[in-house]
Amino acid sequence: MRVVHSDVLVIGGGLAGLRVAIAARERGFSARVLSLVPAKRSHSAAAQGGMQASLANVFKGQGDNEDVHFEDTVRGSDWGADQEVVRMFVNTAPKAVRQLAAWGVPWSRVRKGEREVVINGQKVKLMERPEAHGLIGQRDFGGTKKWRTCFVSDGTGHAMLYAMGDRAIAEQIPVSERVEALALIHDGSRCHGAVVRDLITGELCAHLAKATCIATGGAGRLYRVTTNAVINEGIGHALVMETGVARLGNMEAVQFHPTAIFPAGILVTEGCRGDGGLLLDGSGHRFMPDYEPEKKELASRDVVSRRMEEHIRAGKGAQSRFGEHLWLDITLLGRAHIEKNLREVKEICQYFLGIDPAQEWIAVRPAQHYTMGGVRTRHTGESPWLKGLFAAGEAACWDMHGFNRLGGNSVAETVVAGMIVGEYIADFCADPGNDATVPMNLVRECLEREQAKLDHLLKGGSEDANELRARMQQVMTARVGIFRTGSDLEQAVRELEELLVRSRNIGVRCRSPGANPELVTAYRTQKMIKLALTVACGALARTESRGAHFREDHPRRNDRDWLKRTLAVWKHDDDTLPALEYEALDVSRMELPPGWRGYGAKDYVDHPETPIRRAEIEAIRSRLAGADRFALQAALMPYEHLLPPRFHGRNERIEEKL
Amino acid sequence: MNAPRRALNISVLRFNPRDPDSTPRLQTYGLEEADGMTLFIALNEIREKQDPSLQFDFVCRAGICGSCAMLINGKPGLACRTLTKLLGPEITLAPLPGFELIADLSVNTGKWMRAMSERLRTWVHATERDLDLRRMEEPMDPDLAERIYELDRCIECGCCFAACGTARMRPDFVGAVGLNKIARFRLDPRDSRSDDEWYEIVGSDDGIFGCMSLLGCHDVCPKSLPLQIQIAFIRRRMAAMGLS
Numbered sequence A: 001m002r003v004v005h006s007d008v009l010v011i012g013g014g015l016a017g018l019r020v021a022i023a024a025r026e027r028g029f030s031a032r033v034l035s036l037v038p039a040k041r042s043h044s045a046a047a048q049g050g051m052q053a054s055l056a057n058v059f060k061g062q063g064d065n066e067d068v069h070f071e072d073t074v075r076g077s078d079w080g081a082d083q084e085v086v087r088m089f090v091n092t093a094p095k096a097v098r099q100l101a102a103w104g105v106p107w108s109r110v111r112k113g114e115r116e117v118v119i120n121g122q123k124v125k126l127m128e129r130p131e132a133h134g135l136i137g138q139r140d141f142g143g144t145k146k147w148r149t150c151f152v153s154d155g156t157g158h159a160m161l162y163a164m165g166d167r168a169i170a171e172q173i174p175v176s177e178r179v180e181a182l183a184l185i186h187d188g189s190r191c192h193g194a195v196v197r198d199l200i201t202g203e204l205c206a207h208l209a210k211a212t213c214i215a216t217g218g219a220g221r222l223y224r225v226t227t228n229a230v231i232n233e234g235i236g237h238a239l240v241m242e243t244g245v246a247r248l249g250n251m252e253a254v255q256f257h258p259t260a261i262f263p264a265g266i267l268v269t270e271g272c273r274g275d276g277g278l279l280l281d282g283s284g285h286r287f288m289p290d291y292e293p294e295k296k297e298l299a300s301r302d303v304v305s306r307r308m309e310e311h312i313r314a315g316k317g318a319q320s321r322f323g324e325h326l327w328l329d330i331t332l333l334g335r336a337h338i339e340k341n342l343r344e345v346k347e348i349c350q351y352f353l354g355i356d357p358a359q360e361w362i363a364v365r366p367a368q369h370y371t372m373g374g375v376r377t378r379h380t381g382e383s384p385w386l387k388g389l390f391a392a393g394e395a396a397c398w399d400m401h402g403f404n405r406l407g408g409n410s411v412a413e414t415v416v417a418g419m420i421v422g423e424y425i426a427d428f429c430a431d432p433g434n435d436a437t438v439p440m441n442l443v444r445e446c447l448e449r450e451q452a453k454l455d456h457l458l459k460g461g462s463e464d465a466n467e468l469r470a471r472m473q474q475v476m477t478a479r480v481g482i483f484r485t486g487s488d489l490e491q492a493v494r495e496l497e498e499l500l501v502r503s504r505n506i507g508v509r510c511r512s513p514g515a516n517p518e519l520v521t522a523y524r525t526q527k528m529i530k531l532a533l534t535v536a537c538g539a540l541a542r543t544e545s546r547g548a549h550f551r552e553d554h555p556r557r558n559d560r561d562w563l564k565r566t567l568a569v570w571k572h573d574d575d576t577l578p579a580l581e582y583e584a585l586d587v588s589r590m591e592l593p594p595g596w597r598g599y600g601a602k603d604y605v606d607h608p609e610t611p612i613r614r615a616e617i618e619a620i621r622s623r624l625a626g627a628d629r630f631a632l633q634a635a636l637m638p639y640e641h642l643l644p645p646r647f648h649g650r651n652e653r654i655e656e657k658l
Numbered sequence B: 001m002n003a004p005r006r007a008l009n010i011s012v013l014r015f016n017p018r019d020p021d022s023t024p025r026l027q028t029y030g031l032e033e034a035d036g037m038t039l040f041i042a043l044n045e046i047r048e049k050q051d052p053s054l055q056f057d058f059v060c061r062a063g064i065c066g067s068c069a070m071l072i073n074g075k076p077g078l079a080c081r082t083l084t085k086l087l088g089p090e091i092t093l094a095p096l097p098g099f100e101l102i103a104d105l106s107v108n109t110g111k112w113m114r115a116m117s118e119r120l121r122t123w124v125h126a127t128e129r130d131l132d133l134r135r136m137e138e139p140m141d142p143d144l145a146e147r148i149y150e151l152d153r154c155i156e157c158g159c160c161f162a163a164c165g166t167a168r169m170r171p172d173f174v175g176a177v178g179l180n181k182i183a184r185f186r187l188d189p190r191d192s193r194s195d196d197e198w199y200e201i202v203g204s205d206d207g208i209f210g211c212m213s214l215l216g217c218h219d220v221c222p223k224s225l226p227l228q229i230q231i232a233f234i235r236r237r238m239a240a241m242g243l244s
């Protein structure tokens, strides 16, 4: 029995996982990172457009601050987010960007003087301030009042991940590459680590740790058409759900990005629209202003994606031999801008579509993009159900994004969560009360159980994993997508349940016990179908529309009945459905009570507490009339005590000196 | 419009060093070309329909992560963004040379890159460690930031090393990928290292003086990094250091 010990076991080597490990290491704890692939090849590298942080350096960012970022994020989430967590996040994001700058990220910088930009289809001249020269620049993104997205051309995620990866190497953090966590080791109340498979040799070993952190990213591959990497299969989510105790939150909240190239599904960044690109229909008409006069192309992603699909349904799409799509036009931005600020986009268009986006329109259609749901945790990142289990990044649901995340808020979240959760993990490790002796018979049992599952697959059943997986992806894309209905979802659940039963009889043809891609597909498919069921069941149960979850048969947001988070867990191995529970959001403590988002549908059912809380807030505001924004905020919803002390403090800006 | 679809023959150099029964051999798979088919799509189709044991690596499948570098008709390149229609009907694929072979088309570039990073210490060596995160960031010249990014775009795919003449003769050579990192950190004002220190790191035949200027690296870099200019520049600086 091979056993590896560390203080902190981080499952996932993307931005979130690496940042957690660095935080633990800086506090003197040993941390080990596990990753399916070399850490720098994690999907964080694919983030293009940028990272939101309210630095307010550029002209169009002036007046931005934590308060504006907070409101944008909560509205974007359609009030599904945990507002305290959003506050923690917006206050830490500027610190995260600045720390990354010191670690070497070559953020694009502001150049003083006049420059020409494209806003709402028009060329406009802006004057950048001399005092901003050389500071980190921001671009426009959807659903934001100010230009807030810091960027490195359109290779932001790459630059961030490389700086982070190099920092982890500098800290001598061991990264086990090409390994996969298959199960968590736990006794029902305390997590002790994970059973891990070496993807080269096929060997299993046990990784034991005081704290275990899930940072395994998104689950886009549940869908047929997705912008996600092929390794984003949601295995981390599944491990947690399969403990039978720890819960996932809001798995039905799935984001579809408006501009994936058609039909390959590869993303072109929201920066295209942020920088002035337009969406056009089959006849070349710019249609978004017809639907969304306020924010047009730059409403939140859920809204734009729905409007696009609505327009295609109305028969206004462009035809191609692969089916219908729409156009993204960035030609008006000019070649120089594209070759400097949208160079990945240019390469993608060149290699995958064979076009030059400075001259031709890009064929696009919405595709699955982001998993808002994830491992439900407290604000510290710890699971309330399994001590010693933490989560951070896209795999987590501490719940910053609610039912729709804003572009640029995810890479920001990965780093911010890495910082905050990393500190809390270090605190956890420092507390002798959390020492635990790991019962070795438990470890042995876990290892044997996982080995038996693999042996069973190698013995060979009659079902083909590829076929089941393809069917699952098809069901998810066709019935659990942008537009959902009760009858579609019922059928999806039924069909997925059948696939689940069949998946217990998967067999593999290739019997090699070592590296065996077919075996990998087999065991992952079993887990993925469970996760797909969790998404579909959550969506079926939620008879309202909120953010990215849109029910045609229940088109209104219903705060009265549904201002709550879905929790899901897989109680027993032989169950065929997840168990769902709900956790209410507390309106009486919200800094920003539910209302209209400023774009999208205007009617919703109020929560009975909402008018009461609104009146309270009005009273506080008039009582504190004349007080500064910090005093007002603290009176509305104190949150600083939730942050680790080293991240306390205001953020300096040109207009707000410390 | 509907031209008959081409029949492709994809020959893969197969070998699994961990399997005692495996010997290196070329195995040919026939398949029908589809619209917009990339090698990513083709290899996955082969694995799903013909040979589940075939090994290769893809992650982002968008030319961004650098996982899928291999020899495509003898030349290093990213398989995910190579359209089959740009190749003849007979395609030969082999693993990237210069790296530990895992099996078939899968090589351990990650392990090599980590060792290279540790050796060259490829991170910003800052003078000040405890930054006050509440304060505004240090300004940087916008052009300089762009120049650093230009070199920072390396995706560590290994193509340059696979195309390198020196690497064939000197297994410890740091390759263009390593030399480009040196150029990148040397350019970065946040990194406090002096040319003396750079010389310590790369002033040898396993470093800058090993390069024979064949520049295979420059021609194959999928991100079109200016490797030729950077290597020449570092060599001049380091040669000057060696003389002084």
Ligand SMILES: Cc1cc2nc3c(=O)[nH]c(=O)nc-3n(C[C@H](O)[C@H](O)[C@H](O)COP(=O)(O)OP(=O)(O)OC[C@H]3O[C@@H](n4cnc5c(N)ncnc54)[C@H](O)[C@@H]3O)c2cc1C
Residues within 6 Å of the ligand: A011, A012, A013, A014, A015, A016, A017, A034, A035, A036, A037, A039, A042, A043, A044, A045, A046, A047, A048, A049, A050, A051, A052, A156, A157, A179, A180, A181, A182, A215, A216, A217, A218, A227, A228, A229, A231, A232, A235, A236, A267, A269, A369, A370, A392, A393, A394, A395, A407, A408, A409, A410, A411, A412, A414
């Ligand atoms: C194409 C694209 C563009 C994007 N652009 C932006 C953008 O511009 N701005 C923005 O804010 N967000 C963007 N996002 C979202 C953002 O990039 C991701 O949400 C974020 O990077 C996720 O980071 P992470 O660290 O949580 O996970 P990842 O970076 O996905 O890392 C997951 C890690 O977990 C490992 N792993 C997974 N399962 C296991 C297992 N079972 N065992 C061991 N290891 C495992 C993987 O190997 C990997 O190292 C984009 C996303 C996509 C798909």
